Amino acid sequence: MDLPNPNVQSPKVDLTERDVVLRSASAVPPPPDRKLASVAKLIDVSKCIGCKACQSACLEWNDMREEVGVNVGVYDNPHDLTPNTFTLMRFTEWVNPDSGNLEWLIRKDGCMHCEDPGCLKACPAPGAIVKYSNGIVDFVHENCIGCGYCVKGCPFNIPRISKVDHKAYKCTLCSDRVAVGQGPACAKACPTHCISFGTKEEMLKQAEGRITDLKSRGYANAGVYDPPGVGGTHVIYVLHHADKPEIYAGLPNNPRISPLINLWKGGAKYAGMAIMGITAAVGLLHYVVAGANRVKPEDEENAKKLAKGPAS
Amino acid sequence: MTNSWTDIRNTDLVIIMGGNAAECHPCGFKWVTEAKANRGAKLIVVDPRYTRSAAVSDMYAPIRPGTDIAFLNGLINYCIQNDKVQWDYTKAFTNASYIVKEGFTYQDGLFTGYDETKRDYNRSTWDYDIGPDGYVVSDNTLQNPRCVWNLLKQHVEQYTPEMVERICGTPKEKFSKIAAMVGETSAKDKYMTSMYALGWTQHSKGSQNIRTMAMLQLILGNIGVRGGGMNALRGHSNIQGLTDLGLMSNLIPGYLTIPTEKEVSLDTYMSTRGFKPLKPDQMSYWQNYKKFFVSFQKSMWGPAATAENSFAYDYLPKLDVPSYDVLRAFELMFQGKMNGYFCQGFNPLLSFPNRKKCTVALSKLKYLVIMDPLDTETARFWENHGEHNDVDTASIQTEVIQLPSTCFAEDEGSLVNSGRWLQWHWAGGTPPGEAKSDVWMMAQLYQRLKALYQKEGGAYADPILNLTWNYKDPNEPTPTELAREMNGSVLEDVPDPTDPTKLLLQKGKQMASFATLRDDGKTACACWIYSGCFNEEGNNMARRDTSDPDNTGAYSKWAFSWPVNRRILYNRASADLTGKAWDPTRKLIEWDGTKWAGYDVPDIVPNAKPDVVGPFIMNAEGTARLFARGLMREGPFPVHYEPFESPIANPIAPKIRGNPVARVFKGDMEQFGDAKDFPYAATSYRLTEHFHFWTKHAQINASLQPEFFVEIGEELAKEKGIKSGGWVRVWSNRGSVKAKVVVTKRIVPLTCDGKKVHIVGIPLHWGFTGAAKKGFGPNSLTPYVGDANIETPEYKAFLVDIEPIVGPVS
Ligand code: SF4
Numbered sequence A: 001m002d003l004p005n006p007n008v009q010s011p012k013v014d015l016t017e018r019d020v021v022l023r024s025a026s027a028v029p030p031p032p033d034r035k036l037a038s039v040a041k042l043i044d045v046s047k048c049i050g051c052k053a054c055q056s057a058c059l060e061w062n063d064m065r066e067e068v069g070v071n072v073g074v075y076d077n078p079h080d081l082t083p084n085t086f087t088l089m090r091f092t093e094w095v096n097p098d099s100g101n102l103e104w105l106i107r108k109d110g111c112m113h114c115e116d117p118g119c120l121k122a123c124p125a126p127g128a129i130v131k132y133s134n135g136i137v138d139f140v141h142e143n144c145i146g147c148g149y150c151v152k153g154c155p156f157n158i159p160r161i162s163k164v165d166h167k168a169y170k171c172t173l174c175s176d177r178v179a180v181g182q183g184p185a186c187a188k189a190c191p192t193h194c195i196s197f198g199t200k201e202e203m204l205k206q207a208e209g210r211i212t213d214l215k216s217r218g219y220a221n222a223g224v225y226d227p228p229g230v231g232g233t234h235v236i237y238v239l240h241h242a243d244k245p246e247i248y249a250g251l252p253n254n255p256r257i258s259p260l261i262n263l264w265k266g267g268a269k270y271a272g273m274a275i276m277g278i279t280a281a282v283g284l285l286h287y288v289v290a291g292a293n294r295v296k297p298e299d300e301e302n303a304k305k306l307a308k309g310p311a312s
Numbered sequence B: 001m002t003n004s005w006t007d008i009r010n011t012d013l014v015i016i017m018g019g020n021a022a023e024c025h026p027c028g029f030k031w032v033t034e035a036k037a038n039r040g041a042k043l044i045v046v047d048p049r050y051t052r053s054a055a056v057s058d059m060y061a062p063i064r065p066g067t068d069i070a071f072l073n074g075l076i077n078y079c080i081q082n083d084k085v086q087w088d089y090t091k092a093f094t095n096a097s098y099i100v101k102e103g104f105t106y107q108d109g110l111f112t113g114y115d116e117t118k119r120d121y122n123r124s125t126w127d128y129d130i131g132p133d134g135y136v137v138s139d140n141t142l143q144n145p146r147c148v149w150n151l152l153k154q155h156v157e158q159y160t161p162e163m164v165e166r167i168c169g170t171p172k173e174k175f176s177k178i179a180a181m182v183g184e185t186s187a188k189d190k191y192m193t194s195m196y197a198l199g200w201t202q203h204s205k206g207s208q209n210i211r212t213m214a215m216l217q218l219i220l221g222n223i224g225v226r227g228g229g230m231n232a233l234r235g236h237s238n239i240q241g242l243t244d245l246g247l248m249s250n251l252i253p254g255y256l257t258i259p260t261e262k263e264v265s266l267d268t269y270m271s272t273r274g275f276k277p278l279k280p281d282q283m284s285y286w287q288n289y290k291k292f293f294v295s296f297q298k299s300m301w302g303p304a305a306t307a308e309n310s311f312a313y314d315y316l317p318k319l320d321v322p323s324y325d326v327l328r329a330f331e332l333m334f335q336g337k338m339n340g341y342f343c344q345g346f347n348p349l350l351s352f353p354n355r356k357k358c359t360v361a362l363s364k365l366k367y368l369v370i371m372d373p374l375d376t377e378t379a380r381f382w383e384n385h386g387e388h389n390d391v392d393t394a395s396i397q398t399e400v401i402q403l404p405s406t407c408f409a410e411d412e413g414s415l416v417n418s419g420r421w422l423q424w425h426w427a428g429g430t431p432p433g434e435a436k437s438d439v440w441m442m443a444q445l446y447q448r449l450k451a452l453y454q455k456e457g458g459a460y461a462d463p464i465l466n467l468t469w470n471y472k473d474p475n476e477p478t479p480t481e482l483a484r485e486m487n488g489s490v491l492e493d494v495p496d497p498t499d500p501t502k503l504l505l506q507k508g509k510q511m512a513s514f515a516t517l518r519d520d521g522k523t524a525c526a527c528w529i530y531s532g533c534f535n536e537e538g539n540n541m542a543r544r545d546t547s548d549p550d551n552t553g554a555y556s557k558w559a560f561s562w563p564v565n566r567r568i569l570y571n572r573a574s575a576d577l578t579g580k581a582w583d584p585t586r587k588l589i590e591w592d593g594t595k596w597a598g599y600d601v602p603d604i605v606p607n608a609k610p611d612v613v614g615p616f617i618m619n620a621e622g623t624a625r626l627f628a629r630g631l632m633r634e635g636p637f638p639v640h641y642e643p644f645e646s647p648i649a650n651p652i653a654p655k656i657r658g659n660p661v662a663r664v665f666k667g668d669m670e671q672f673g674d675a676k677d678f679p680y681a682a683t684s685y686r687l688t689e690h691f692h693f694w695t696k697h698a699q700i701n702a703s704l705q706p707e708f709f710v711e712i713g714e715e716l717a718k719e720k721g722i723k724s725g726g727w728v729r730v731w732s733n734r735g736s737v738k739a740k741v742v743v744t745k746r747i748v749p750l751t752c753d754g755k756k757v758h759i760v761g762i763p764l765h766w767g768f769t770g771a772a773k774k775g776f777g778p779n780s781l782t783p784y785v786g787d788a789n790i791e792t793p794e795y796k797a798f799l800v801d802i803e804p805i806v807g808p809v810s
């Protein structure tokens, strides 16, 4: 009894340069000739069992390996996001002061794919970070100079710089899979359908149904996490206690891009510089920010000083 | 499972107790999520720890390890006291109304007939009153004080919420809340499903744990219905297949039993099987036993099994002891009485209790053959790995032969899931290196053994020489050939008794199902319950049709579900005495005036009248047993017995240690520890990141949960000066382990019989081979004793002590 083999032909890739709507350190590209439907990954924290299938699927799909670490007294392994671990289950033991009951809050952490991406805004390397019209924020590693500005720019503390190739890494929302009409690897692996992927509209609708269910179970403050401070996100959560996102391993209550971002080293200038030629600009920037490949304290100082003056 | 994974989505209430489905069966757990999301179902979790299942539950209550029967008897008591009983169901479908023999009593934790020296009972009074007509005497009004119902009521009376709290440590309010939720499912249209696993089996009274829940489910009317059932979540992807095929020393395929040495002939063997009905007009399915047995013998020995030689009955081994279970096997090795061991897909060095004893046992073997895709600890038991396997290699003379085997993903064949679905799968990869399939290895062994017997002769060579071996390539039977054998085939034409010009069965054809198997040698079938899996319609296990008319969750065209593609066992019980569904929104099968029909294959003769034939046709009574007669070794009703190592004496029978009929080998009793030396109640379990001892060999899994740890509550940590993430030593009377420690709010001390009991949780995934960090397992600590009925070792409840230590320098 033979089943036909699955189709192994490469499917048509349908998420390309032409769909880019924002590009780091570059002039805003002309509006694309088409607008893709806005997508979202919905993570229903109330359904998550913390099995880490998503975390493992992410390593598998991206062909990454995390080192075999140690136990430090918690279930989170590794203990933080890393250049290999784009998504991490974070476990919090929280005693609900109203009921006195313990709740084990398990949140899948990773890039939120902000509508208004702080990483991209902070990034000084032209084209190292792009945003597509469907909302996906992607890192283009050839263009990345490893300066770490994206880390500073991100209100969720997501990107991690590799010690091996000095490039920034984070969840791509499986842009390569989405490009061929599939959902993210984590959503596919999740056994409880805690992770869903679709248009943002569909996902918000689905979230609504879940919130009604949670309210019926006594979670009066159940709600969706789609923070307006960053223009909404393309990864959204259903939380049982949406009034207290911070109890979920420090999910920011009202994330916003730091006002400093626009000012770091006169960030706005980079757009102009990019026009002078990407190579030259990258060379120059790399010279400016090289060293530890990190934002240096004096950069922040400068930015703070600038922030006091009128924004440019 | 009585039901299937997909059926769980039909439930109103899930109770996870004796298991941790979210953690250990994450894929199957999706059906719980569906029931919650789509039906508003509620989830209750009762566990010594707040688990990942508890994390998504509506109600969680802690319980001391090894006290489940007290909790469950408490629930039964609650239901009886508060009239939360599905009366029509209980009266008609259980043995509630049957009268129990005079002489049967229960007192101080023991039933009539106990013999302390034998650790066993004379069970002669544990039975019904049988009338002169040969049928059981009953009282449908339930007034007779000797009827099962009244005896049960009396038996569970002492398990009040206060007593439950005293034994289990479960706060009374939590217990009462759970009791109320459970009690609601006594309504005719409310169903609860029980999901359990090794958290119930791995106790010295494991079988009774499960039985107690089954009794509760029966009086609630939750068996045989959509969204109900007793659902055992099996611990390996094919462990259901293992049991079905009888890979135990006392079984032959399809839950038939190996004869004992007292059963010298087929007639004596049959005289205690194939029970006659105990009620007029009842059907007792085991009356077909001989058909299944003879067809099995024909499948094994073909023409050599004849009516004259009682179908080669003498070829079968005869047991001199109840079973050669794993504990007995290692005990025999330990005594030097077993000196060769074939270990196939098994890692006893980490899986069997009292690891020290296992190491000694393995060291006494002459040879050990390992067939495994992985380099297991058992294969390396002789290798010194420092403190993780501190053996003196030079002194071990055992010859170890490692035969690398393929893993399931490199094989074609079928796996039987917990829901009894035989699902065919295809090879997804090519085996590495010299790895060969298990079938190939077994075939090679057989060919060589046979050649030796042919050449040299030997005592009673017939069973080997005459074994049926009709495979195209005798060196490697194909999965298809083997599956066709399980299904069975017709060996000789059988004419149709109603029309002699026609054939009922045609020689050479595959059996359509076991319904037409015969006891005259004209049919062969290796595993009767699998019959129908590969019939003339083809390989039904390979079916992948996801259609599900009216969304019942049956998915009847997906794979094959034994028996006869039935998805829910006892489904006749889903309808009332007139044959109408108890819950019209969850119809399964109904009586249309002449026959049973519906969404599932009826678990009853299709024309059996609903008010005449009882639904539990595997029992001679036709009803389900609230009173187990003599079938369980501890007694007809479940009693709370403490684990052999317990922090407190049994509040209901302080003089009894452990299960009074559990088998304890000489020397092992002395190794049980006492609470004064080992004050903490320990339990062992799996974590979702790993599958047993396999996935520590996979780099990604190893990185997700890299290092052996134990878990304790904050209070104990404080008392002992233990810091989360630090190192501890944990020891029992049998061994000692070093581990990292996770200090957690998920474990809280419980107050039992006035004493504060701290719990130590010990996950089981680490060893000294593979990609993860080297570590220990709970079996270095656990006691050498098993369940009294089936000898599953007591891994879930034992005593330890703990102290902080300075960790190794890394
Ligand atoms: S979460 Fe951080 S890295 Fe992801 S898009 Fe937003 S700002 Fe960028």
Ligand code: SF4
Binding pocket: A047, A048, A049, A050, A051, A052, A053, A054, A055, A089, A108, A186, A189, A190, A191, A192, A193, A194, A195
């Ligand atoms: S796969 Fe799904 S259930 Fe498992 S940890 Fe990830 S989000 Fe949670």
